[in-house]
Amino acid sequence: MNKGLGKKILTVLILPCAVYAIFYALQPKRFGNLQTLYIMFQQAFLPSISAWGLCFVMTLGLYDLSIGAIIILSAIVGTNLTLFIGTGFGYIWLFFGCLATAVILELINATGYNLLKIPSMIVTIGLMILYETAANFMGNAVLPYELSIFGRAPYNIIVGIISLIIAYFLYNRTQIGMQIKAIGGSEIIARNAGVNVGRVKMYGFLLCGVFLGIASFLSVSYGGLIIPSTRMSSILRLFPPLMGYFIGIALKKVCNIIIGVFIGEVVIIMVVTGMVTMGVPTTYQQMITGLFLLTVVGIAIKAKKDEVVK
Amino acid sequence: MKTKKVLSIVLSLVFAFVLFGAHMLFAEKEEERPYLIGVSIWADSGPLSKKVISNLRYAADVLGAEVEVAVDGFKPDNQVSNIENLIARGCDAVMICNCTDAVVPKFVKLADESKVPLALYFRKINDPEIKAYAESSPYFIGNVHEDEVAVGYSLGKALAAKGCKNAVIINYNKGDTTAENRYVGYKKAFAETGINLLGEQWDILDAEKAANTAERFIAAFPEIDAIAVGGGGGGPLSGTIRAVKNHNKVGQIHITASDFGPDIENSLKNQEVAAMSGGHWTDPFFTFILLYNYVDGHPLSDKVETITMQPIYLTSVSDAQDYTKWCMDEPPYNEEEIKNMTVKHNKGFTLSDLRRIAAAFSLEDVMERHK
Incomplete structure (x- = not known):
């Protein structure tokens, strides 16, 4: 059992270690220092939190293309709410303002999807435009530096780790997490097994909203x-x-998706940082990142297929 | 049957009346309607774009004209469709900040086809072939731009004056004429003053991405002592400042930027920024004046004209305070001054006058006129 776990951990670590080794070999002074690693670790949390939210929606076989607009609108509402009420309990207002807005917007997404009965991709594109428009009406949001403690270490890491634990728990250890995975496996079987598909999809969107709020x-x-x-x-x-x-x-196959997402974000940030330190032009950076993603996902899918054939 | 015939005749008469009557009514109104100038802009929510729009609306109000704004997100296809839509909307003239030279011929073609005058703001045309093509059009009126190479050069020199030796550049869209020209200016200043350019990153348009990039540079290049932010409307500057502050490098890493951020005074007061250029939101105003005079039947020139101006440079807290007081809290040109820039209100006004006004624009100029 322990041997199996150890093997899995080693397998999971192969990807980030390989990427690190390549860039370290190319730029030992620039890339290898501890501060760079620490910054990459910190920077991985922000996209990971959104990705954990996405897990709840995409596992259901749905798409949410409005997440960027939701993050922007929630941040604007949260900041304006904080500045309006006063900076006394600023962090609390900011946090709950962002969280509540994101959850409400995902509730609108879910309601739109359930009512219109059209693909989630179309619903969320339409709503994305509405959210962008609403954000434009509200204008920019400038958060005073005194209220941005959670934008720096170690506070951003604390929030990130708490989010990781919550995401892991919700996805793997709750009934709703199981039902989401069941619907993702086969909606018909899940429905026949008594799962209320409409309600679970609604919860999927709402859970996504929680992480987008954070x-x-x-x-x-x-x-x-x-x-x-x-x-x-x-x-x-x-x-x-x-x-x-x-x-x-x-x-x-080798690790839980919530952990895998975080590792994925660390690896992507490592690739981008590596290219920045090497002075690779921005256009090539995008191309290399795209190729890297295709390679990783392609190899993983091929390995899976080969296994099925065996 | 007879009733149906009568009804048909009555309906036909009603339709005919509605069609012709409405046409007559609207035709009469059309003669009276104010000039409508279409403006395609990258966004309507950033600090720079908001100021551009509010300043244009103010000038239009003063002159009894109207401004129709369309957001293009700085995407070539959106820009083309915006020009089409603005022309279809009935604009008497259109102005745009083109995202690249390559898209200009398409605008010119649309302007020629619809016989609507077109002008550019914030941009010069670098490509000689495209420039020649645009200048051959009877409907391309001209452009207003800053000497962006000089902007980058001045800010690069400001970094050298602070004693900087190792710099990085965070810039916005690769291929954008303004961004590229500022980059050229910075590189020229760095080469002359011996500053090493350690790295550069493009396509940075928001605060979060700028903060990410700045952090990466700070970690990878411990010797870094300068970050030049090429522009992007204030967001990238804000993110870069946050990254430098979060790493307790204020005073050790000097930042210069084009396009003022949201808190200019504090940025200079806390030494978060060494020097900034901005206030160039008056540039589209001069494009507007060119177009207004043209549509009003008093073109300032019968050739394609380029007007060059300088942005405002801020290096101290008192500069920032003056800028806020004289340029932000009140318009840099008052009603009388704006009216005097039109032949309609000032018969003797010429292109040379407009050139002189644009070239003279500076903080001192505004203060001198309005004190």
Whole structure:
């Protein structure tokens, strides 16, 4: 048992260690220092939290393309609420403002999906435009530096670890987590087994909202300024979590998806940081990141297929 | 049957009346309607874009004109569709901050086809072929831009004056003329002053990405003592400042930026920023004046014109206070000054006058005129 676990841990660590080794060999002074590792570790939490939210929706076989718009709008509402009420309990207002807004917006997503009975991708694209418009009406949100303690270490790491534990627990140790996975496996079988599919999908969106709320809280604390997006550009915020999610799926056989997502984000950030330290031009960075993602996911899927054939 | 015939005739008459009557009514109103200038802009929510729009609306109000704003997200396809839509909407003239030179011929073609004057703001055309093509159009009026190479150069020199030796550049869209020109200016200043350019990162448009990138640079290059933020409307500057503060490097890492952030005064007061250029939101105003005079039947020139201006440079808290007082809290040109920039209200106004006003724009200029 322990031997199996040890083997799994080693297998999981192969990917980040290999990436680290490559960049370390190329840039030992720049890439290998402890501070770089610490920063990469910190930076991995923010996209991971959004990706953990995505896990609840995407496992259900649904898509949520509005997550970027939700993060932006929630951060703007949370910040404005904090500045309006006063900075006395600023962190609390900011946190709950972001959280409540994100959950409400995901409730709207879920309701829209259940009522309209059209693919979640279409519903969330439509709602993304509405959320972007709402954010534009509200304007920029500037969070005073005094209120952005959660944008820096160790506080962002604490929030990240707590989110990881909550995500792990909800996804693996609760009835709703099991039902989400059951529907993801086969909606018909789950329905026949007595699972209320509509209700579970609603909870899936709401749980996603919880994590997006936390992500928006950290995002505005980190950058200090949130500018509303227009013309569907908020969708760009979807890709970093989505890439982590894909690597999480690829690593699913050897580790839990929640852990896999975090490892995926660490690896992606490692690749980007490695290229930045090497001075790789931005255009090539995007190309290499895309190729890297395709390679990792491609190898993982091929390994899975080979196993099935055996 | 007879009733149906009568009903048909009555309906036909009603339709005919509605069609022709409405046309006559609207045609009459059309003559009276104010000039409508279409503005395509990258966003309407950032600090810079908001100021551009509010300043244009103010000028339009003063002149009894109207401004129609369309957001393009700085995407070529959106920009083309915005120009099409603004023309279809009935704009008398359109202005745009093009995301790249390559998209300009398409705008010019649309302007030619619809016979609607077009002008650029914040941009010069670098590509000589595209420039020649645009200048051959009877409907391309011209452009207003800052000397962006000089902007980058001045800010690079400001970093050298602070004693910086190792710098990185965080810039916005690769391929954007302004971003590229500022980059050229920085590199020129760095080469002259012996500053090493350790790294550069492009396509940074929001605070979070800028903070991420700045942190990566800080970790990878412990010797870094300068970060040059190429622009991006204030968001990247804000993120970069946060990253430097979070790593307790204020005073050790000097930041310069184009496009003012949200808290200029405190940024300078706390020495988070060494120097900033901005306030160039008046640039689209001059494009607007060019177009207004054109549609009003008093073109300032019969050729394609380029107007160059300088941004405002802020290096001290008192600069920032003056800027807020004289440029932000009140418009840099008052009603009388704006009216005087139109031939309609000032018969003797010429292109040379407009060039002189644009070239003179600075903090001192605004203070001198309004004190």
